[in-house]
Amino acid sequence: MALSERDKVSGHMTTGHEWNGIKELNTPVPRIVYFFLITTTVFAVVWTILMPSWPGVTGYFRGLLGADQRTAVKLSVAEGAAERASWTNAILDEDFATIQADPALMETVRETGKTLFVDNCAGCHGAEGLGNPGFPNIAQAPTMWGGDPATIMETIRVGINASHDETRYGQMLAFGRDQMLDLGDVDKVVTYVQSLSDPAIATPDNTDEISEGATIFADNCAACHGETGAGMLDTGAPNLRDQYWTYGGDRASLRHSIYFGRQGLMPTWEGRLTPAYIKLLALYVADMRTAAK
Ligand code: HEC
Ligand code: HEC
CATH class of the missing domain: 1.10.760.10 (Cytochrome c-like domain)
Incomplete structure (x- = not known):
């Protein structure tokens, strides 16, 4: 066990400890560490005085600043x-x-x-x-x-x-199910309704069907949807001439709407x-x- 001596390379004293020729330098703790230790301790003490902190028997120390999350x-x-x-x-x-x-x-x-x-x-x-x-x-x-x-x-x-x-009542009647129209008439009026938004479906073959559908429409539908099918605010019946459909503008959806009726909620x-x-x-x-x- 050697006594402490000055290390030739670093110029520091050694602690005198030696392990297989390796000696430990006696270097001081850097100042900055003391600085942080002291400032954080001082800060902590001051903070516990300013803010709610120490528990007591009946409550807790409320702190000098009166800070309270509940009030906030x-x-x-x-x-x-x-x-x-x-x-x-x-x-x-x-x-x-x-x-x-x-x-x-x-x-x-x-x-x-x-x-x-x-x-x-x-x-x-x-x-x-x-x-x-x-x-x-x-x-x-x-x-x-x-x-x-x-x-x-x-x-x-x-x-x-x-x-x-x-409440407003918007009642699309079940023309097929309630036997106001027979199936053939439902089909004709479906074709007519289709032709309102898509004139391209009219061919020489279905001219008669469309004109019969138009008559069925005038007799059964115009009272709510308007003579031209453009809809009517008083009845809540939608415009059937545009591209917007609640339930679908394809043949199957139209037939379903007209046969079974619709009452959206x-x-x-x-x-x-x-x-x-x-x-x-x-x-x-x-x-x-x-x-x-
Ligand atoms: C008593 C009034 C009334 C009559 C008569 C009526 N409708 Fe309607 N119709 C409505 C209402 C209201 C709606 C909207 C229902 C909804 O949105 O739930 C509607 C919806 C529709 C729809 C669905 C539109 C969509 O956007 O999907 C079609 C198609 C339609 N009617 C066709 C007809 C045809 C064809 C007739 C005649 C055979 C007819 N309606 C007669 C009131 C009526
Ligand atoms: C449960 C489904 C549902 C919810 C939720 C809902 N709606 Fe509706 N709304 C409908 C249906 C179905 C219709 C069409 C009813 C009919 O035509 O019979 C409608 C119709 C409307 C209309 C009338 C449209 C027209 O052409 O005159 C307005 C406006 C509307 N909704 C606004 C709203 C607003 C705003 C909310 C939210 C506060 C809302 N809706 C929530 C189902 C709903």
């Missing part, structure tokens, strides 16, 4: 409500035209409306409102009940064929969404329709 949460909830109140009140109080002319309010309509629409409506109508089989495209198709914000708001409020006392949202949210969604849908044009 309460404050931010109150701030959120106040912030929303500023626009919910504006949405409720202002008329549609005023809101539509206010870019800041419309920004709220687009942002909040998107969330509300995705949460409540997209399951049936699709995230962009483009519809799904059995659920109409409400962004682009001509409306069955009316596309101005006030009418849309009423549709959302009471629903269609829904449980609300004032649009739920009522009164009581499930606040009046402000219903009005906001009406504005959102109207805005979506303008954007889609």
